[in-house]
Amino acid sequence: MEYQFILVENNYRKHIALVQLNRPKELNALNLQLMLELKDALEKLDKNEEVRCIVITGNEQAFAAGADIKQMESRTAIDLLKIDQFETWDQIRKTKKPVIAAVSGFALGGGCELAMTCDMIVASESAKFGQPEIKIGIMPGAGGTQRLTRAVGKALAMEMVLTGKFISAEEAKNAGLINRVVPEELYLEEAMKLAAEVCQMSPISIRLAKESVLKAFDAGLQEGLYFERKNFYMCFTSEDQKEGMKAFVEKRKPDFKGN
């Protein structure tokens, strides 16, 4: 698949792939083609054994200013049902490798939802997060009401969703929506650093651990605990577990192979 609206830098530094949303004139508004390309890229990177962590970014001005309003303007509910764009979003959410969003500028509507679909968010001081759909007569549709509420709690989520107010990176950090805030010139580098840290771990335990943390969002406590336990046992079938523990005992750095 030829990409028109994203750029993919494979093996950017060691084991990290970088995907850049690239519709700068439209503030990276997420049209259907861009989302299909993103899904395609993530599927390929997820299968690529060289890649251990994926970073998604935009540019200084915008991570993404939402779904493409111009593309949606004349759609009917039945059009949307037939297009079934959320299948693409569901596929993106199923990426097994850790995905980090490196956010600068606007992360609004679908842009905020895309960042929240990622596993961690590193933001520049200029980042603005919001769910302004209410201002254009709709409401969040790609998980905003659910993920935002789980991340920041009811009070702030209600305010953001019902008034469309933006919050700054600092507010987002304080509310628990994002991991780190750094000066604008450093946000991508910081996201890469975080990715590099994750890449040093065993890819197998990373995969099982990510899956287990995500389970906390869609399972009751007992089911989540059983799921975690199963994945914990599964780690002990890997060579990386033997290597990791052996390296600890021998006081050296482990060499994780992903087996």
Ligand code: HXC
């Ligand atoms: C289509 C968009 C866009 C969007 C910006 N643009 N956001 N086009 N869809 N979501 C385009 C503008 O039309 C304009 O194109 C160019 O990008 C620059 O934007 P300006 O508005 O001129 O920039 P600025 O004055 O700096 O304002 C920035 C902004 C504003 C505050 C981010 O653009 C804005 O409010 N955008 C919409 C944000 C929004 O409502 N997002 C939610 C969308 S609904 P031209 O050609 O005029 O220069 C959604 C639902 C998701 O996301 C559901 C799941 C799929």
